[in-house]
Amino acid sequence: MGPRRLPVAISDPAALPPAGLPGLNPVWSRLTEVTESGSAGGVTHGWHLLDNGPELDALGVIPVGTILCVHGNPTWSYLWRGLLASATEAAASGAPAWRVIAVDQLDMGFSARTGRFRPLARRVQDLGDLTDALELTGPVITFGHDWGGVVSLGWAVDHPELLAGVMLLNTAVHQPAGDPIPAPLRLALGRGILGPATVATPAFLATTLALAHPPLSAAVKRGYRAPYRTSARRGGIGGFVADIPVAPEHESRAELDRIAEGVRLLASPTLLLWGPRDPIFSDRYLDDLVERMPHARVHRFEGAGHLLAEDADYAAAALLWLGDAVVSAPLEGSVSGSGSASASVSVSVSVEPSETPVSGGLAAWAAAGTHPLWHYLNELQASDDTALVDMQPAPRAVSWRLLSLRVRQIAAGLVHIGVKPGDRVSLLVPPSADLTAVLYACVRIGAVVVVADAGLGLAGLTRAVRGARPDFVVGAAPGLLAARALGWPGRKISVAGFPGPMARLIGVEHTLAELISLGQARLSAGDALPAEPAPSDAAAVLFTSGSTGPAKGVVYTHGQLSAVSRALFLQYGVGVGTGLVAGFAPFALLGPALGARSVTPDMDVTAPKTLTASAVASAVAAIDATVVFLSPAALVNVVATAAALTPADHAALAGVQHFLSAGAPISESLLAQAAALMPEATAHTPYGMTEGLLMADITLDGIRAAAASVAQSEAVPAVARDGESVPAPPNTANLPALDTANPAGGVCVGGSTATTRIRISALDASGASVGDLSEEPDVTGEIVVSAPHVKDHYDRLWLTERGSRRGGIPGERWHRTGDVGHLDSAGRLWVEGRMPHVIVTADGVVTPVGPEQRIETLLDVSRAAFVGVGPLGTQQQVAVLETVPPARRAHRAPEALAAAVRSMVGTPVAAVLVVPGLPTDIRHNSKIDRSRLSRWATGILSGGRWVKP
Numbered sequence: 001m002g003p004r005r006l007p008v009a010i011s012d013p014a015a016l017p018p019a020g021l022p023g024l025n026p027v028w029s030r031l032t033e034v035t036e037s038g039s040a041g042g043v044t045h046g047w048h049l050l051d052n053g054p055e056l057d058a059l060g061v062i063p064v065g066t067i068l069c070v071h072g073n074p075t076w077s078y079l080w081r082g083l084l085a086s087a088t089e090a091a092a093s094g095a096p097a098w099r100v101i102a103v104d105q106l107d108m109g110f111s112a113r114t115g116r117f118r119p120l121a122r123r124v125q126d127l128g129d130l131t132d133a134l135e136l137t138g139p140v141i142t143f144g145h146d147w148g149g150v151v152s153l154g155w156a157v158d159h160p161e162l163l164a165g166v167m168l169l170n171t172a173v174h175q176p177a178g179d180p181i182p183a184p185l186r187l188a189l190g191r192g193i194l195g196p197a198t199v200a201t202p203a204f205l206a207t208t209l210a211l212a213h214p215p216l217s218a219a220v221k222r223g224y225r226a227p228y229r230t231s232a233r234r235g236g237i238g239g240f241v242a243d244i245p246v247a248p249e250h251e252s253r254a255e256l257d258r259i260a261e262g263v264r265l266l267a268s269p270t271l272l273l274w275g276p277r278d279p280i281f282s283d284r285y286l287d288d289l290v291e292r293m294p295h296a297r298v299h300r301f302e303g304a305g306h307l308l309a310e311d312a313d314y315a316a317a318a319l320l321w322l323g324d325a326v327v328s329a330p331l332e333g334s335v336s337g338s339g340s341a342s343a344s345v346s347v348s349v350s351v352e353p354s355e356t357p358v359s360g361g362l363a364a365w366a367a368a369g370t371h372p373l374w375h376y377l378n379e380l381q382a383s384d385d386t387a388l389v390d391m392q393p394a395p396r397a398v399s400w401r402l403l404s405l406r407v408r409q410i411a412a413g414l415v416h417i418g419v420k421p422g423d424r425v426s427l428l429v430p431p432s433a434d435l436t437a438v439l440y441a442c443v444r445i446g447a448v449v450v451v452a453d454a455g456l457g458l459a460g461l462t463r464a465v466r467g468a469r470p471d472f473v474v475g476a477a478p479g480l481l482a483a484r485a486l487g488w489p490g491r492k493i494s495v496a497g498f499p500g501p502m503a504r505l506i507g508v509e510h511t512l513a514e515l516i517s518l519g520q521a522r523l524s525a526g527d528a529l530p531a532e533p534a535p536s537d538a539a540a541v542l543f544t545s546g547s548t549g550p551a552k553g554v555v556y557t558h559g560q561l562s563a564v565s566r567a568l569f570l571q572y573g574v575g576v577g578t579g580l581v582a583g584f585a586p587f588a589l590l591g592p593a594l595g596a597r598s599v600t601p602d603m604d605v606t607a608p609k610t611l612t613a614s615a616v617a618s619a620v621a622a623i624d625a626t627v628v629f630l631s632p633a634a635l636v637n638v639v640a641t642a643a644a645l646t647p648a649d650h651a652a653l654a655g656v657q658h659f660l661s662a663g664a665p666i667s668e669s670l671l672a673q674a675a676a677l678m679p680e681a682t683a684h685t686p687y688g689m690t691e692g693l694l695m696a697d698i699t700l701d702g703i704r705a706a707a708a709s710v711a712q713s714e715a716v717p718a719v720a721r722d723g724e725s726v727p728a729p730p731n732t733a734n735l736p737a738l739d740t741a742n743p744a745g746g747v748c749v750g751g752s753t754a755t756t757r758i759r760i761s762a763l764d765a766s767g768a769s770v771g772d773l774s775e776e777p778d779v780t781g782e783i784v785v786s787a788p789h790v791k792d793h794y795d796r797l798w799l800t801e802r803g804s805r806r807g808g809i810p811g812e813r814w815h816r817t818g819d820v821g822h823l824d825s826a827g828r829l830w831v832e833g834r835m836p837h838v839i840v841t842a843d844g845v846v847t848p849v850g851p852e853q854r855i856e857t858l859l860d861v862s863r864a865a866f867v868g869v870g871p872l873g874t875q876q877q878v879a880v881l882e883t884v885p886p887a888r889r890a891h892r893a894p895e896a897l898a899a900a901v902r903s904m905v906g907t908p909v910a911a912v913l914v915v916p917g918l919p920t921d922i923r924h925n926s927k928i929d930r931s932r933l934s935r936w937a938t939g940i941l942s943g944g945r946w947v948k949p
Helices: 053-059 077-092 120-133 147-158 183-188 194-200 203-209 218-228 231-242 253-263 283-292 314-325 363-368 375-379 400-416 433-445 454-468 477-486 500-505 512-524 558-572 585-589 613-623 632-640 647-653 668-677 700-714 798-804 849-855 895-905 930-941
Strands: 029-035 044-051 065-070 098-103 140-144 163-168 270-274 297-300 326-329 346-349 386-390 396-399 424-428 448-451 472-475 491-494 508-511 538-543 553-557 579-582 597-599 627-630 658-661 682-684 687-689 692-697 719-721 724-726 747-752 757-763 769-774 781-786 814-823 829-834 839-841 844-846 861-869 876-883 911-914
Touching: 029 120, 044 077, 053 077, 053 098, 065 077, 065 147, 077 098, 077 218, 077 314, 120 147, 120 253, 140 147, 147 163, 147 253, 163 314, 194 203, 194 231, 203 218, 203 231, 218 231, 253 283, 270 283, 270 314, 283 297, 297 798, 314 798, 375 400, 386 400, 386 433, 386 613, 396 400, 400 433, 400 512, 424 433, 424 454, 424 477, 433 448, 433 585, 448 454, 454 477, 454 538, 454 553, 472 477, 477 491, 491 512, 508 512, 538 558, 553 558, 558 692, 579 585, 579 613, 597 613, 613 627, 613 632, 613 647, 627 632, 632 668, 658 668, 668 682, 668 700, 682 700, 692 814, 700 747, 757 814, 769 781, 769 814, 798 814, 829 849, 839 861, 839 876, 849 861, 849 876, 849 895, 861 895, 861 930, 876 895, 876 930, 895 911, 911 930
Parallel strands: 065 098, 065 140, 140 163, 163 270, 270 297, 386 597, 424 448, 424 472, 448 538, 472 491, 491 508, 579 597, 579 627, 627 658, 658 682, 876 911
Antiparallel strands: 029 044, 044 098, 326 346, 386 396, 538 553, 687 692, 692 747, 719 724, 747 829, 757 769, 757 781, 781 814, 814 829, 839 844, 861 876
């Protein structure tokens, strides 16, 4: 079946855009006549281009290459105005100069209306005709969006001698047979709809423009509509939609398939910038592109959609990538035939390593000084000692023998149903023996487990699972029902059985019991499991809490996860024979990797405050635990319910040797109250993050010693409130940009762990961390860490990953934590807040935790947040308080309380506001969302309604 052809009403010459379109510099516009290849009699068509070549000439700079930009449907070269502006500005500032040519495809924008239908193959030829006419020579970076992405890739496949790199915004090069095309396109192609929706009316154009996040301004919409004011000029829009190769016999299907397969042979560096909120080109098309170009760098802009060029600063990302990927070299040859400057300069483009880890030999484990995660499952497979205990619905012990067998059976079953090394398996199972067995089965066969905490909330969990694009989903009923209702990807496996109709309704293909049976049959037949993964292979994608923005997928290799278990062993002695109670699920899952008995207390893991003291004591008794790990949010309720403990409970808790609480700041008094329940235990509060689970550690005695040393050095006694010792803060950074008269304060998290190194990158006057990595005491800056167990990379977040890496020491990998703090003279780390929460005033930089600590010494204040309002450099300081007793509504603080707050802070405070409760993250229930508070305070102080933050 051929395309649904539309009548092309006119042949119309190319023209220049009208003046005054926002963001469009008239100097960029040019018209050029191009001869159509293969035409009888040498037919020519006029093209409209945007080209910053003349501006580069005026600047006297030599371009290092050309970025060839191709728009999709129904946009035009106006889409790329931001890149032209940014590239020209960068060249003017001395950065490498890139010539940017953004085309209007024929029948689109302000290029000529040709009067004929132009299928995909013709459009690829058209672009080649144009670059021939321009006498364009390499190096060329193609940049495409929507169907312009396909056309630009077609040009790239056909011009390997000129190609130096590929960049793409949301697009697709393959439509799987049997899969429906995106719903908006399906609607536009409907019988009797195509013409009216795309040509007769501007409906298709209007619908596309409505996909921007946030909505486009009226002026920018006018810019996009400028070439398409009449139906006669919209023929190309309809022609593009009609050219979508819906069926295998479609005229353009062969060309699409040619391009899709040709892309596999492109070895040039590739950057994929993606808007995941795109209803047209969803993440499944991104998956396909990554599969075809595994070396590609990928960045998903959370919250952005189809019009990514309007939703996010794609131009800055593109130029940054080009700066990383392109290396200047004095080779002979002209840059480009532009009618402008040419020079004897060329560039060599380095192919970046893939984010997909490459397997190494088994000897790599020995070289890394660790062993595989499943090591003890092999070592102890004949042992009847307890490996773990399920506390729900009733305590049930699982031996090492049974756990090892189940892991092997499930692993073999997963292989039988098609799970391959590198496949992603999302685990939507509450902490349990089932979860542990499935997780270790996956990692044993080289599948990558995706762990997204239900504490992210339904919306956050949906973003996480869709972003990770799992091939399989293993879940309990709640997770599978949510997956079905919200359209999460992946073949579904249930840990429990369902009646046939229900299983079909939620899309369950297999149950865990079936996998065990299938796996046992394979093992009995002598089938071996796949070769063991190597340390460099990806093992897991763990999602952050989302407390400082959308949750990020953190990729760990097998070697890095094994290094986490080694760090726990070296720091706390957790190993064979240890009983581990984990009120934070990831640590329970590490139990078998350590050879330790493990148990998760009876609690709702999505609501840490549901954990009681009695549940902790029962868990300790179930495995004779010597180590207990609880989150700060859980700890609050454990202390609050301690009165219910029985003598037997107290006796069990007396056997604990190490008690840990981490994940958010914790007060000395709360830690002391919890430690009193475990009188023989050393109380620790480790410091870490999803990207590095154990970076520093301090004991309760260490906290007290740090507070005492600070109080002594400052000659100011610690202030006691409700039994809590609040230390006077240490001296702030010794940078001139900082207000050294205002002590920085912070939470002391101790010294680095056995395998970790910690450095500080000092802040400048703008709040940016620009200093060299340093151990100098009392310098406030970003906390930067290095350890064998730091994450490998962020999943499909190239830009975030690039920003998180810090050089400075050759051959070493350092992670920028995003936390701000300082080291003291004893080498202890003090955390002062998050980098995004640093307040940049006209008088210097202020970090939030110190002022919050001082405010919280006031008897009328239970908790405080300190935020900045206004532009960086002139921000005003605002205190937001929870009071004692709690307020019922948001309001300004009474004059006496406001005066006391200002006195405690010691620097100008523009406003003191009271709220019923401060907003916190879901997972920890304790990390204050200062960014949200800053936006709320800005609205209040600008005359907005007094709503709750």
